[in-house]
Amino acid sequence: MGRVIFLKLDMSSESCHFFRITLAVFRIAWFFRQHSAANRNITLTPVRTEARLPMNYFITGITGTVVPIIVEELMKKDANPYFYFAIRRGKKDMDVQERFETTANSMDLSYSQKESLIQRSTAVEIDVENENMGIDTAMYRELIENVEKILHGAADVRFDQPYENIKISNVDFTKKMYALFEEIKENRKASGQSPATLYYISTGYAYGIYKKPIPEDYPDFNPGKPDNTYAQTKAEAKKFLLDKIRRLDDRIVIFEPTIIGGAAGTGKTRAYNLHYVVMMLGYLGKLPFLTAPENRPDIVPVDWVAAVISDIMSKDQYHRGTLRLSMGSRSATIRYMHDMGYHYYTANDPVPGHVIPKIRFVPRWLFLSMIQIQKGWYSSLYFVTGMRRYRKIIKGIQLLEGYFPYITGYKVFENEKSTELIRKYTDCRPAPALHEIRDDEGNIIEKGYYRKILADTLETGWGGMIDFERLKKREMHSKSKNPKKVFGTLRK
Numbered sequence: 001m002g003r004v005i006f007l008k009l010d011m012s013s014e015s016c017h018f019f020r021i022t023l024a025v026f027r028i029a030w031f032f033r034q035h036s037a038a039n040r041n042i043t044l045t046p047v048r049t050e051a052r053l054p055m056n057y058f059i060t061g062i063t064g065t066v067v068p069i070i071v072e073e074l075m076k077k078d079a080n081p082y083f084y085f086a087i088r089r090g091k092k093d094m095d096v097q098e099r100f101e102t103t104a105n106s107m108d109l110s111y112s113q114k115e116s117l118i119q120r121s122t123a124v125e126i127d128v129e130n131e132n133m134g135i136d137t138a139m140y141r142e143l144i145e146n147v148e149k150i151l152h153g154a155a156d157v158r159f160d161q162p163y164e165n166i167k168i169s170n171v172d173f174t175k176k177m178y179a180l181f182e183e184i185k186e187n188r189k190a191s192g193q194s195p196a197t198l199y200y201i202s203t204g205y206a207y208g209i210y211k212k213p214i215p216e217d218y219p220d221f222n223p224g225k226p227d228n229t230y231a232q233t234k235a236e237a238k239k240f241l242l243d244k245i246r247r248l249d250d251r252i253v254i255f256e257p258t259i260i261g262g263a264a265g266t267g268k269t270r271a272y273n274l275h276y277v278v279m280m281l282g283y284l285g286k287l288p289f290l291t292a293p294e295n296r297p298d299i300v301p302v303d304w305v306a307a308v309i310s311d312i313m314s315k316d317q318y319h320r321g322t323l324r325l326s327m328g329s330r331s332a333t334i335r336y337m338h339d340m341g342y343h344y345y346t347a348n349d350p351v352p353g354h355v356i357p358k359i360r361f362v363p364r365w366l367f368l369s370m371i372q373i374q375k376g377w378y379s380s381l382y383f384v385t386g387m388r389r390y391r392k393i394i395k396g397i398q399l400l401e402g403y404f405p406y407i408t409g410y411k412v413f414e415n416e417k418s419t420e421l422i423r424k425y426t427d428c429r430p431a432p433a434l435h436e437i438r439d440d441e442g443n444i445i446e447k448g449y450y451r452k453i454l455a456d457t458l459e460t461g462w463g464g465m466i467d468f469e470r471l472k473k474r475e476m477h478s479k480s481k482n483p484k485k486v487f488g489t490l491r492k
Protein backbone atom coordinates (compact mmCIF):
# COMPACT_ATOMS: atom_id res chain seq x y z
CA MET A 1 0.00 0.00 0.00
CA GLY A 2 1.91 3.00 1.28
CA ARG A 3 5.38 3.53 -0.14
CA VAL A 4 8.11 5.49 1.68
CA ILE A 5 11.32 6.65 0.07
CA PHE A 6 14.50 6.21 2.11
CA LEU A 7 17.54 8.12 1.07
CA LYS A 8 20.78 7.00 2.67
CA LEU A 9 23.82 9.28 2.48
CA ASP A 10 27.22 8.19 3.73
CA MET A 11 28.76 11.28 5.31
CA SER A 12 32.04 9.68 6.37
CA SER A 13 34.09 10.89 3.44
CA GLU A 14 34.33 14.69 3.00
CA SER A 15 35.70 14.33 -0.53
CA CYS A 16 32.68 12.37 -1.70
CA HIS A 17 30.18 14.69 -0.05
CA PHE A 18 29.40 16.90 -3.04
CA PHE A 19 29.30 13.97 -5.44
CA ARG A 20 26.93 11.97 -3.22
CA ILE A 21 24.48 14.86 -2.80
CA THR A 22 24.45 15.42 -6.56
CA LEU A 23 23.81 11.72 -7.07
CA ALA A 24 20.97 11.75 -4.54
CA VAL A 25 19.33 14.75 -6.23
CA PHE A 26 19.67 12.99 -9.57
CA ARG A 27 18.10 9.80 -8.14
CA ILE A 28 15.10 11.72 -6.75
CA ALA A 29 14.59 13.53 -10.06
CA TRP A 30 14.88 10.23 -11.93
CA PHE A 31 12.37 8.54 -9.57
CA PHE A 32 9.75 11.25 -10.08
CA ARG A 33 10.29 11.33 -13.84
CA GLN A 34 9.86 7.57 -14.10
CA HIS A 35 6.89 7.65 -11.78
CA SER A 36 4.92 10.30 -13.65
CA ALA A 37 5.81 8.92 -17.10
CA ALA A 38 4.67 5.44 -16.16
CA ASN A 39 1.38 6.69 -14.88
CA ARG A 40 0.35 9.28 -17.44
CA ASN A 41 -2.89 7.59 -18.36
CA ILE A 42 -3.31 4.66 -16.01
CA THR A 43 -3.77 3.89 -12.34
CA LEU A 44 -1.39 5.05 -9.64
CA THR A 45 0.08 3.36 -6.59
CA PRO A 46 -0.92 5.24 -3.43
CA VAL A 47 1.99 7.20 -1.94
CA ARG A 48 1.98 8.50 1.64
CA THR A 49 3.71 11.76 2.36
CA GLU A 50 5.59 11.21 5.58
CA ALA A 51 6.88 14.77 6.01
CA ARG A 52 3.69 16.08 7.66
CA LEU A 53 1.06 13.73 9.04
CA PRO A 54 -1.90 13.75 6.67
CA MET A 55 -5.51 14.20 7.78
CA ASN A 56 -7.08 10.79 7.24
CA TYR A 57 -10.68 10.65 6.09
CA PHE A 58 -13.00 7.65 5.75
CA ILE A 59 -15.72 8.56 3.27
CA THR A 60 -18.84 6.77 2.00
CA GLY A 61 -20.86 7.74 -1.10
CA ILE A 62 -17.98 8.76 -3.40
CA THR A 63 -19.68 7.16 -6.43
CA GLY A 64 -22.80 9.29 -5.87
CA THR A 65 -23.88 12.81 -6.79
CA VAL A 66 -22.93 14.98 -3.83
CA VAL A 67 -19.89 13.44 -2.13
CA PRO A 68 -17.49 13.78 -5.12
CA ILE A 69 -18.08 17.55 -5.08
CA ILE A 70 -17.30 17.66 -1.36
CA VAL A 71 -14.08 15.73 -2.01
CA GLU A 72 -13.15 18.14 -4.82
CA GLU A 73 -13.46 20.93 -2.24
CA LEU A 74 -11.51 19.04 0.43
CA MET A 75 -8.70 18.56 -2.07
CA LYS A 76 -8.46 22.35 -2.31
CA LYS A 77 -8.93 23.14 1.38
CA ASP A 78 -6.85 20.46 3.11
CA ALA A 79 -3.13 20.78 2.38
CA ASN A 80 -2.38 17.14 3.16
CA PRO A 81 -5.39 14.81 2.98
CA TYR A 82 -5.48 11.04 2.75
CA PHE A 83 -8.74 9.33 1.84
CA TYR A 84 -10.16 5.88 2.44
CA PHE A 85 -13.25 5.49 0.26
CA ALA A 86 -15.84 2.85 1.19
CA ILE A 87 -17.15 1.42 -2.07
CA ARG A 88 -19.22 -1.64 -2.86
CA ARG A 89 -18.66 -3.75 -5.94
CA GLY A 90 -20.37 -2.29 -8.96
CA LYS A 91 -22.66 -3.70 -11.60
CA LYS A 92 -21.23 -6.77 -13.33
CA ASP A 93 -19.02 -7.22 -10.26
CA MET A 94 -16.89 -4.18 -11.12
CA ASP A 95 -13.83 -3.93 -8.90
CA VAL A 96 -13.88 -1.11 -6.29
CA GLN A 97 -10.52 0.36 -7.37
CA GLU A 98 -11.82 0.63 -10.92
CA ARG A 99 -15.04 2.25 -9.66
CA PHE A 100 -13.03 4.73 -7.62
CA GLU A 101 -10.70 5.65 -10.49
CA THR A 102 -13.63 6.09 -12.88
CA THR A 103 -15.20 8.49 -10.38
CA ALA A 104 -11.92 10.32 -9.73
CA ASN A 105 -11.37 10.76 -13.47
CA SER A 106 -14.88 12.20 -13.86
CA MET A 107 -14.32 14.83 -11.18
CA ASP A 108 -13.92 18.52 -11.85
CA LEU A 109 -10.20 18.54 -11.06
CA SER A 110 -7.08 19.23 -13.09
CA TYR A 111 -4.97 16.31 -14.32
CA SER A 112 -2.45 16.75 -11.52
CA GLN A 113 -5.17 17.06 -8.88
CA LYS A 114 -6.74 13.80 -10.08
CA GLU A 115 -3.32 12.19 -10.03
CA SER A 116 -2.79 13.46 -6.52
CA LEU A 117 -6.26 12.28 -5.39
CA ILE A 118 -5.63 8.77 -6.70
CA GLN A 119 -2.20 8.66 -5.06
CA ARG A 120 -3.68 9.81 -1.77
CA SER A 121 -6.56 7.34 -1.66
CA THR A 122 -7.37 3.75 -0.84
CA ALA A 123 -10.54 2.16 -2.17
CA VAL A 124 -11.96 -0.01 0.60
CA GLU A 125 -14.33 -2.74 -0.52
CA ILE A 126 -17.47 -2.93 1.62
CA ASP A 127 -20.61 -4.98 1.86
CA VAL A 128 -22.75 -3.47 4.60
CA GLU A 129 -24.71 -6.63 5.21
CA ASN A 130 -21.64 -8.42 6.53
CA GLU A 131 -19.82 -8.06 9.84
CA ASN A 132 -17.66 -4.91 10.01
CA MET A 133 -19.31 -3.92 6.73
CA GLY A 134 -17.43 -6.75 5.04
CA ILE A 135 -14.15 -4.84 5.40
CA ASP A 136 -11.04 -6.99 5.46
CA THR A 137 -9.81 -7.42 9.08
CA ALA A 138 -6.40 -5.79 8.52
CA MET A 139 -8.00 -2.85 6.73
CA TYR A 140 -10.61 -2.42 9.49
CA ARG A 141 -7.73 -2.21 11.99
CA GLU A 142 -5.92 0.30 9.75
CA LEU A 143 -9.06 2.47 9.69
CA ILE A 144 -9.35 2.37 13.48
CA GLU A 145 -5.72 3.39 13.83
CA ASN A 146 -5.50 6.03 11.11
CA VAL A 147 -8.83 7.75 10.56
CA GLU A 148 -9.73 11.02 12.25
CA LYS A 149 -12.74 12.22 10.25
CA ILE A 150 -15.59 10.16 8.87
CA LEU A 151 -17.99 11.52 6.26
CA HIS A 152 -20.99 9.22 5.92
CA GLY A 153 -22.71 10.42 2.74
CA ALA A 154 -23.93 7.11 1.30
CA ALA A 155 -27.64 6.38 1.25
CA ASP A 156 -30.28 4.78 -0.89
CA VAL A 157 -32.14 7.88 -2.09
CA ARG A 158 -34.94 6.12 -4.00
CA PHE A 159 -38.47 6.95 -2.89
CA ASP A 160 -40.15 3.71 -3.92
CA GLN A 161 -38.23 1.06 -2.03
CA PRO A 162 -39.73 -1.39 0.47
CA TYR A 163 -38.77 -0.52 4.05
CA GLU A 164 -36.84 -3.74 4.77
CA ASN A 165 -34.71 -3.16 1.70
CA ILE A 166 -33.87 0.54 2.12
CA LYS A 167 -33.31 0.17 5.86
CA ILE A 168 -30.08 -1.73 5.12
CA SER A 169 -28.47 1.21 3.29
CA ASN A 170 -29.93 4.00 5.40
CA VAL A 171 -30.19 2.70 8.97
CA ASP A 172 -28.05 -0.43 9.38
CA PHE A 173 -25.21 1.17 7.40
CA THR A 174 -25.30 4.27 9.65
CA LYS A 175 -25.23 2.10 12.79
CA LYS A 176 -22.23 0.19 11.48
CA MET A 177 -20.44 3.43 10.58
CA TYR A 178 -21.09 4.58 14.12
CA ALA A 179 -19.65 1.31 15.50
CA LEU A 180 -16.45 2.01 13.54
CA PHE A 181 -16.45 5.63 14.73
CA GLU A 182 -16.75 4.41 18.33
CA GLU A 183 -13.67 2.22 17.95
CA ILE A 184 -11.75 5.07 16.32
CA LYS A 185 -12.86 7.38 19.13
CA GLU A 186 -11.70 4.98 21.86
CA ASN A 187 -8.43 4.23 20.11
CA ARG A 188 -7.58 7.91 19.71
CA LYS A 189 -8.50 8.61 23.31
CA ALA A 190 -6.31 5.75 24.58
CA SER A 191 -3.35 6.89 22.49
CA GLY A 192 -3.75 10.59 23.36
CA GLN A 193 -4.57 11.70 19.83
CA SER A 194 -6.96 14.49 18.84
CA PRO A 195 -10.61 13.38 18.94
CA ALA A 196 -12.38 11.96 15.92
CA THR A 197 -15.51 13.49 14.33
CA LEU A 198 -18.35 11.83 12.44
CA TYR A 199 -20.03 13.95 9.77
CA TYR A 200 -23.36 12.56 8.57
CA ILE A 201 -25.48 13.77 5.64
CA SER A 202 -29.13 13.59 6.60
CA THR A 203 -31.93 15.42 4.78
CA GLY A 204 -34.43 18.15 5.64
CA TYR A 205 -37.09 15.71 4.40
CA ALA A 206 -36.44 13.44 7.38
CA TYR A 207 -39.07 15.68 9.06
CA GLY A 208 -41.79 14.20 6.84
CA ILE A 209 -45.23 15.81 6.63
CA TYR A 210 -45.37 19.08 8.54
CA LYS A 211 -48.24 21.55 8.47
CA LYS A 212 -46.08 24.33 9.92
CA PRO A 213 -42.60 25.55 8.93
CA ILE A 214 -40.13 22.81 9.81
CA PRO A 215 -38.25 23.89 12.95
CA GLU A 216 -34.54 23.78 13.72
CA ASP A 217 -35.28 21.91 16.93
CA TYR A 218 -31.84 20.49 17.77
CA PRO A 219 -31.20 18.69 20.13
CA ASP A 220 -34.85 17.56 19.80
CA PHE A 221 -36.23 15.92 16.72
CA ASN A 222 -39.96 15.31 16.31
CA PRO A 223 -40.63 14.31 12.73
CA GLY A 224 -44.11 14.08 11.24
CA LYS A 225 -45.49 11.13 9.30
CA PRO A 226 -42.86 10.22 6.68
CA ASP A 227 -43.58 10.89 2.99
CA ASN A 228 -41.92 7.62 2.00
CA THR A 229 -39.52 4.93 3.24
CA TYR A 230 -36.52 7.11 2.32
CA ALA A 231 -37.67 9.87 4.70
CA GLN A 232 -38.59 7.26 7.30
CA THR A 233 -35.19 5.55 7.30
CA LYS A 234 -33.24 8.83 7.16
CA ALA A 235 -35.27 9.95 10.22
CA GLU A 236 -34.39 6.71 12.05
CA ALA A 237 -30.69 7.19 11.32
CA LYS A 238 -30.80 10.80 12.51
CA LYS A 239 -32.57 9.81 15.74
CA PHE A 240 -29.91 7.17 16.36
CA LEU A 241 -27.07 9.68 15.98
CA LEU A 242 -28.81 12.44 17.94
CA ASP A 243 -29.15 10.01 20.81
CA LYS A 244 -25.37 9.44 20.73
CA ILE A 245 -24.71 13.19 20.87
CA ARG A 246 -27.15 13.63 23.76
CA ARG A 247 -26.05 10.69 25.86
CA LEU A 248 -22.35 10.39 25.03
CA ASP A 249 -21.51 13.93 23.96
CA ASP A 250 -20.06 12.47 20.77
CA ARG A 251 -18.52 14.72 18.14
CA ILE A 252 -21.16 14.24 15.45
CA VAL A 253 -22.26 16.86 12.93
CA ILE A 254 -25.51 16.21 11.05
CA PHE A 255 -26.02 18.11 7.78
CA GLU A 256 -29.60 18.55 6.58
CA PRO A 257 -29.69 19.64 2.95
CA THR A 258 -33.09 20.00 1.31
CA ILE A 259 -33.25 19.27 -2.46
CA ILE A 260 -29.74 19.40 -3.89
CA GLY A 261 -29.72 20.71 -7.47
CA GLY A 262 -27.09 21.69 -10.04
CA ALA A 263 -24.16 23.97 -9.23
CA ALA A 264 -24.82 27.70 -9.01
CA GLY A 265 -21.45 28.38 -10.61
CA THR A 266 -21.79 26.21 -13.71
CA GLY A 267 -25.35 24.81 -13.75
CA LYS A 268 -23.84 21.30 -13.87
CA THR A 269 -25.18 18.30 -11.99
CA ARG A 270 -24.23 14.63 -11.77
CA ALA A 271 -27.87 13.48 -11.34
CA TYR A 272 -30.98 14.54 -13.21
CA ASN A 273 -33.70 13.46 -10.80
CA LEU A 274 -36.55 15.12 -8.88
CA HIS A 275 -37.26 18.60 -10.33
CA TYR A 276 -35.12 17.74 -13.38
CA VAL A 277 -37.58 14.97 -14.31
CA VAL A 278 -40.51 17.38 -13.95
CA MET A 279 -38.68 19.91 -16.15
CA MET A 280 -37.93 17.22 -18.74
CA LEU A 281 -41.55 16.02 -18.88
CA GLY A 282 -42.62 19.65 -19.29
CA TYR A 283 -40.17 20.10 -22.20
CA LEU A 284 -41.44 16.90 -23.85
CA GLY A 285 -45.06 18.03 -23.44
CA LYS A 286 -45.82 15.03 -21.25
CA LEU A 287 -46.91 17.04 -18.23
CA PRO A 288 -50.02 18.94 -19.32
CA PHE A 289 -51.09 19.65 -15.72
CA LEU A 290 -49.40 20.54 -12.47
CA THR A 291 -50.56 22.03 -9.19
CA ALA A 292 -49.49 24.43 -6.41
CA PRO A 293 -47.85 27.16 -8.54
CA GLU A 294 -47.14 29.29 -5.46
CA ASN A 295 -45.29 26.48 -3.68
CA ARG A 296 -41.59 27.04 -3.17
CA PRO A 297 -39.58 23.81 -3.51
CA ASP A 298 -36.45 24.24 -1.39
CA ILE A 299 -33.60 23.71 -3.87
CA VAL A 300 -29.98 24.36 -2.90
CA PRO A 301 -27.06 24.23 -5.34
CA VAL A 302 -24.62 21.36 -4.95
CA ASP A 303 -21.50 23.58 -5.05
CA TRP A 304 -22.80 25.58 -2.07
CA VAL A 305 -23.67 22.42 -0.12
CA ALA A 306 -20.18 21.05 -0.82
CA ALA A 307 -18.54 24.35 0.13
CA VAL A 308 -20.31 24.46 3.50
CA ILE A 309 -19.67 20.80 4.38
CA SER A 310 -16.01 20.93 3.34
CA ASP A 311 -15.48 24.18 5.27
CA ILE A 312 -16.98 22.66 8.40
CA MET A 313 -14.76 19.59 8.00
CA SER A 314 -11.53 21.36 7.17
CA LYS A 315 -11.82 24.28 9.58
CA ASP A 316 -12.45 21.79 12.38
CA GLN A 317 -14.25 24.17 14.76
CA TYR A 318 -17.86 22.97 14.74
CA HIS A 319 -18.13 19.44 16.12
CA ARG A 320 -21.58 18.82 17.53
CA GLY A 321 -25.05 19.57 16.24
CA THR A 322 -27.19 19.85 13.14
CA LEU A 323 -26.78 22.25 10.27
CA ARG A 324 -29.70 22.78 7.93
CA LEU A 325 -28.63 23.58 4.39
CA SER A 326 -31.71 25.19 2.88
CA MET A 327 -33.06 28.25 1.09
CA GLY A 328 -35.77 28.86 3.70
CA SER A 329 -38.02 31.75 2.70
CA ARG A 330 -35.79 32.68 -0.28
CA SER A 331 -36.89 29.79 -2.55
CA ALA A 332 -38.32 30.36 -6.04
CA THR A 333 -41.97 29.51 -6.74
CA ILE A 334 -43.04 26.71 -9.10
CA ARG A 335 -44.72 29.35 -11.26
CA TYR A 336 -41.43 31.22 -11.66
CA MET A 337 -39.62 28.01 -12.55
CA HIS A 338 -42.29 27.07 -15.06
CA ASP A 339 -42.57 30.47 -16.75
CA MET A 340 -38.83 31.01 -16.97
CA GLY A 341 -38.28 27.41 -18.13
CA TYR A 342 -40.99 27.71 -20.77
CA HIS A 343 -39.44 30.90 -22.21
CA TYR A 344 -35.93 29.52 -22.12
CA TYR A 345 -36.77 26.19 -23.74
CA THR A 346 -38.92 27.71 -26.49
CA ALA A 347 -36.22 30.27 -27.29
CA ASN A 348 -33.33 27.77 -27.27
CA ASP A 349 -34.94 24.51 -28.35
CA PRO A 350 -32.38 22.42 -30.29
CA VAL A 351 -35.21 20.57 -32.09
CA PRO A 352 -36.75 22.65 -34.90
CA GLY A 353 -40.53 22.40 -35.04
CA HIS A 354 -40.78 20.87 -31.55
CA VAL A 355 -43.68 22.41 -29.68
CA ILE A 356 -43.53 22.86 -25.93
CA PRO A 357 -47.02 23.29 -24.50
CA LYS A 358 -47.51 25.46 -21.43
CA ILE A 359 -48.41 23.53 -18.30
CA ARG A 360 -51.86 24.26 -16.85
CA PHE A 361 -52.10 24.68 -13.12
CA VAL A 362 -55.13 23.01 -11.54
CA PRO A 363 -56.31 22.60 -7.92
CA ARG A 364 -54.48 19.98 -5.92
CA TRP A 365 -57.49 17.64 -5.52
CA LEU A 366 -58.06 17.64 -9.28
CA PHE A 367 -54.41 17.02 -10.02
CA LEU A 368 -54.15 14.12 -7.57
CA SER A 369 -57.41 12.57 -8.90
CA MET A 370 -56.10 12.81 -12.48
CA ILE A 371 -52.95 10.96 -11.45
CA GLN A 372 -54.99 8.18 -9.83
CA ILE A 373 -57.28 7.88 -12.88
CA GLN A 374 -54.26 7.66 -15.20
CA LYS A 375 -52.63 5.05 -13.03
CA GLY A 376 -55.84 3.01 -12.91
CA TRP A 377 -56.27 3.29 -16.68
CA TYR A 378 -52.76 2.07 -17.49
CA SER A 379 -52.94 -0.67 -14.85
CA SER A 380 -56.10 -2.01 -16.56
CA LEU A 381 -54.44 -1.80 -19.97
CA TYR A 382 -51.45 -3.70 -18.65
CA PHE A 383 -53.70 -6.28 -16.99
CA VAL A 384 -55.56 -6.89 -20.26
CA THR A 385 -52.69 -6.72 -22.77
CA GLY A 386 -49.64 -7.58 -20.64
CA MET A 387 -47.70 -5.07 -22.77
CA ARG A 388 -44.43 -3.90 -21.16
CA ARG A 389 -44.86 -0.32 -22.33
CA TYR A 390 -47.89 0.09 -20.02
CA ARG A 391 -45.92 -1.25 -17.11
CA LYS A 392 -43.20 1.31 -17.88
CA ILE A 393 -45.80 4.11 -17.85
CA ILE A 394 -47.16 2.91 -14.49
CA LYS A 395 -43.61 2.87 -13.09
CA GLY A 396 -43.10 6.42 -14.39
CA ILE A 397 -46.29 7.64 -12.70
CA GLN A 398 -45.26 5.96 -9.44
CA LEU A 399 -41.86 7.66 -9.63
CA LEU A 400 -43.53 11.04 -10.12
CA GLU A 401 -45.88 10.34 -7.20
CA GLY A 402 -42.79 9.89 -5.05
CA TYR A 403 -41.55 13.34 -6.13
CA PHE A 404 -44.79 15.26 -5.53
CA PRO A 405 -44.46 15.78 -1.76
CA TYR A 406 -41.07 17.40 -2.44
CA ILE A 407 -42.28 19.68 -5.19
CA THR A 408 -45.94 20.42 -4.73
CA GLY A 409 -46.33 19.53 -1.03
CA TYR A 410 -46.12 22.16 1.72
CA LYS A 411 -42.53 22.16 2.97
CA VAL A 412 -41.05 25.29 4.41
CA PHE A 413 -37.76 25.03 6.24
CA GLU A 414 -36.68 27.39 8.98
CA ASN A 415 -32.96 28.11 8.67
CA GLU A 416 -32.10 31.17 10.77
CA LYS A 417 -30.02 29.28 13.36
CA SER A 418 -28.11 27.39 10.67
CA THR A 419 -27.53 30.56 8.66
CA GLU A 420 -25.89 32.05 11.74
CA LEU A 421 -23.77 28.91 12.29
CA ILE A 422 -22.71 28.91 8.62
CA ARG A 423 -21.71 32.57 8.95
CA LYS A 424 -19.72 31.81 12.09
CA TYR A 425 -17.98 28.57 11.12
CA THR A 426 -17.51 28.78 7.34
CA ASP A 427 -16.49 31.25 4.66
CA CYS A 428 -19.85 30.72 2.92
CA ARG A 429 -22.71 33.15 2.49
CA PRO A 430 -26.38 32.03 2.52
CA ALA A 431 -27.26 29.70 -0.38
CA PRO A 432 -27.33 31.42 -3.80
CA ALA A 433 -30.85 31.92 -5.15
CA LEU A 434 -32.18 30.10 -8.20
CA HIS A 435 -34.18 33.18 -9.19
CA GLU A 436 -33.52 36.88 -9.31
CA ILE A 437 -34.27 38.49 -5.96
CA ARG A 438 -35.55 42.06 -6.21
CA ASP A 439 -35.99 44.95 -3.78
CA ASP A 440 -39.28 46.85 -3.28
CA GLU A 441 -38.54 49.03 -6.33
CA GLY A 442 -38.08 45.94 -8.51
CA ASN A 443 -34.30 46.27 -8.82
CA ILE A 444 -32.36 42.99 -8.93
CA ILE A 445 -30.37 42.67 -5.72
CA GLU A 446 -29.29 39.05 -6.27
CA LYS A 447 -28.84 37.44 -9.66
CA GLY A 448 -30.26 33.92 -9.92
CA TYR A 449 -28.54 30.93 -11.54
CA TYR A 450 -31.61 29.19 -13.03
CA ARG A 451 -30.58 29.99 -16.64
CA LYS A 452 -27.38 28.01 -16.12
CA ILE A 453 -29.43 25.02 -14.96
CA LEU A 454 -31.72 25.29 -18.00
CA ALA A 455 -28.74 25.62 -20.35
CA ASP A 456 -27.14 22.51 -18.84
CA THR A 457 -30.30 20.42 -19.40
CA LEU A 458 -30.30 21.33 -23.10
CA GLU A 459 -26.53 20.91 -23.47
CA THR A 460 -26.55 17.43 -21.95
CA GLY A 461 -30.08 16.29 -22.95
CA TRP A 462 -30.85 15.86 -19.24
CA GLY A 463 -27.67 13.85 -18.78
CA GLY A 464 -28.40 11.75 -21.87
CA MET A 465 -32.01 10.96 -20.98
CA ILE A 466 -33.18 12.80 -24.11
CA ASP A 467 -31.71 12.11 -27.50
CA PHE A 468 -32.35 15.34 -29.43
CA GLU A 469 -31.37 13.75 -32.75
CA ARG A 470 -34.04 11.07 -32.35
CA LEU A 471 -36.56 13.68 -31.26
CA LYS A 472 -35.70 15.71 -34.39
CA LYS A 473 -36.27 12.67 -36.63
CA ARG A 474 -39.54 11.87 -34.88
CA GLU A 475 -40.75 15.47 -35.32
CA MET A 476 -39.89 15.35 -39.05
CA HIS A 477 -41.54 11.96 -39.45
CA SER A 478 -44.80 12.94 -37.74
CA LYS A 479 -44.84 16.23 -39.69
CA SER A 480 -44.57 14.41 -43.03
CA LYS A 481 -47.13 11.77 -42.00
CA ASN A 482 -49.69 14.06 -40.46
CA PRO A 483 -48.99 17.73 -41.15
CA LYS A 484 -52.41 18.76 -39.87
CA LYS A 485 -51.80 17.20 -36.49
CA VAL A 486 -48.49 18.99 -36.07
CA PHE A 487 -49.98 22.23 -37.28
CA GLY A 488 -52.82 21.75 -34.81
CA THR A 489 -50.33 21.26 -32.00
CA LEU A 490 -48.42 24.33 -33.14
CA ARG A 491 -51.47 26.46 -32.95
CA LYS A 492 -52.36 25.45 -29.42
Ligand SMILES: NC(=O)c1ccc[n+]([C@@H]2O[C@H](COP(=O)([O-])OP(=O)(O)OC[C@H]3O[C@@H](n4cnc5c(N)ncnc54)[C@H](OP(=O)(O)O)[C@@H]3O)[C@@H](O)[C@H]2O)c1
Nearest residue numbers: 061062063064065066153154155169201203257258259260
Ligand atom coordinates in the same frame (compact mmCIF):
# COMPACT_ATOMS: atom_id res chain seq x y z
N1 LIG B 1 -29.51 14.51 -3.69
C1 LIG B 1 -30.29 15.21 -2.89
O1 LIG B 1 -31.13 16.00 -3.34
C2 LIG B 1 -30.13 15.08 -1.40
C3 LIG B 1 -30.84 15.96 -0.58
C4 LIG B 1 -30.70 15.87 0.79
C5 LIG B 1 -29.86 14.92 1.33
N2 LIG B 1 -29.20 14.07 0.52
C6 LIG B 1 -28.31 13.07 1.14
O2 LIG B 1 -27.02 13.28 0.58
C7 LIG B 1 -26.33 12.04 0.54
C8 LIG B 1 -25.78 11.82 -0.86
O3 LIG B 1 -26.88 11.79 -1.78
P1 LIG B 1 -26.66 11.64 -3.34
O4 LIG B 1 -27.71 12.44 -4.00
O5 LIG B 1 -25.24 11.87 -3.67
O6 LIG B 1 -27.05 10.11 -3.54
P2 LIG B 1 -26.67 9.16 -4.77
O7 LIG B 1 -26.22 9.95 -5.93
O8 LIG B 1 -27.79 8.21 -4.95
O9 LIG B 1 -25.41 8.36 -4.22
C9 LIG B 1 -25.56 7.47 -3.16
C10 LIG B 1 -24.21 6.91 -2.80
O10 LIG B 1 -24.38 6.02 -1.69
C11 LIG B 1 -23.81 4.75 -2.02
N3 LIG B 1 -24.57 3.69 -1.38
C12 LIG B 1 -25.89 3.59 -1.21
N4 LIG B 1 -26.20 2.46 -0.59
C13 LIG B 1 -25.03 1.83 -0.35
C14 LIG B 1 -24.68 0.59 0.27
N5 LIG B 1 -25.60 -0.22 0.76
N6 LIG B 1 -23.38 0.26 0.33
C15 LIG B 1 -22.44 1.07 -0.18
N7 LIG B 1 -22.69 2.24 -0.77
C16 LIG B 1 -23.98 2.60 -0.84
C17 LIG B 1 -23.94 4.67 -3.54
O11 LIG B 1 -23.07 3.68 -4.01
P3 LIG B 1 -23.34 2.92 -5.40
O12 LIG B 1 -22.76 3.80 -6.47
O13 LIG B 1 -22.64 1.64 -5.24
O14 LIG B 1 -24.83 2.76 -5.55
C18 LIG B 1 -23.55 6.10 -3.92
O15 LIG B 1 -22.18 6.27 -3.84
C19 LIG B 1 -27.32 10.99 0.98
O16 LIG B 1 -27.09 10.70 2.33
C20 LIG B 1 -28.67 11.64 0.83
O17 LIG B 1 -29.62 11.12 1.73
C21 LIG B 1 -29.30 14.13 -0.84
